Amino acid sequence: MSSTRTTNSTAAKAAALVAGLGATMALGAGAALAAEKAGEKNDGGIFSADVAKSLADSTxxxxxxxxxxxxxxxxxxxRAAEKKAKAARDAKRLQLSWIKPVAVKYELSASFGKAGGRWAHNHSGxxxxxxxxxxVEAVHKGTVVKAGGNGAGDGPAYGNAIVVRHDNGKYTQYAHLSQVDVRPGQTVRTGQVIGKSGNTGNSSGPHLHFEVRNTPDYGSAVDPKAAMAALGVRF
Structure with missing residues (x-):
């Protein structure tokens, strides 16, 4: 009688465990094992302690x-949420920053103020x-104020050109382009590709002519290396 009560108690505990883990578990491997072991009942119709323990362990x-x-x-x-949040932070940080106008390896050729026969005055960029x-990438977010051939209105020497107005009151110009991908009035993001470098206008070879200006027009350029260095960008 004592053995029967012990066995009944063990089986009851196993059944309670199955019920506590929910219907999903009961219908899973644990329940399948119970069905498989049903043939191992003793003569009294009660699960043996080993069968009950096996059921509990499996469940x-x-x-x-x-x-x-x-x-x-x-x-x-x-991880996905953290990655998305980081991308958003990086995008916001980029829009607040200034970058170089080209992201590939380059060589600096003619610098600001250089004299030469190719220019009516000293080199302006x-x-x-x-x-x-x-x-060619926008060095900072802004609005396109000029874009097109004839130096975008600054004269044929610049070839195809673009001028962008920025939130600090400065303007940047990108000239001698082979392709212009923006139009006047268009808003651009920092790092947005606005055109492709070329060899148009008064150019002795493929390159990008880059200026920082106080106004959108020719004649207001300042030293771009110094101006960009003050914004944290060094060429």
Missing amino acids: LQQAQEQRKVTQAEKDAEK QDFAVKVGTP
């Missing part, structure tokens, strides 16, 4: 594995020697 293992899967999913969601078709 517990299944619950632990389910928790691992759930935790892995939560970890993956957390900084030249970046890059191959034709190199993407």
Whole structure:
């Protein structure tokens, strides 16, 4: 009689464990094991202690594995959210920053103030020697005020050109382009490709002519290396 009560107690505990873990677990591996072991009942129709323990262990293992899967999913969601938040922070930081007009390897050729026979006055910008078709990027967010051929209104010597007004009151010019991808009035982001470098206008070879100006027009240029260095960008 004592043995029967012990067996009944063990089976009851196993059944309670199954019920506590929910219907999903009961219908899973634990319940399947119970059905498989049904033939192992003793003559009194009661599960043996070994069968009950096996059922409990199997159900517990299944619950632990389910928790691992759930935790892995939560970890993956957390990583995805952190990655998205970082991308948003980086994008915001980029829009507040200033960058170089080309992101590829370059050589600095003619510098600001250089004298030469190719210019009516001293050189008004900084030249970046890059191959034709190199993407040209807006050095800071702003609004396009000029874009097109004939130096965008500044004269044929500049070839195809673009001028962008920025939030600090300065203007940047990008000249000798092979391609213009923006139009006047268009808002541009920091790092947005606005055109492609070229060899148009009064140019002795493929390069980007870059200026920083106080106004949108020719004649107001300042030393771009010094102006950009003050904004944290060094050529």
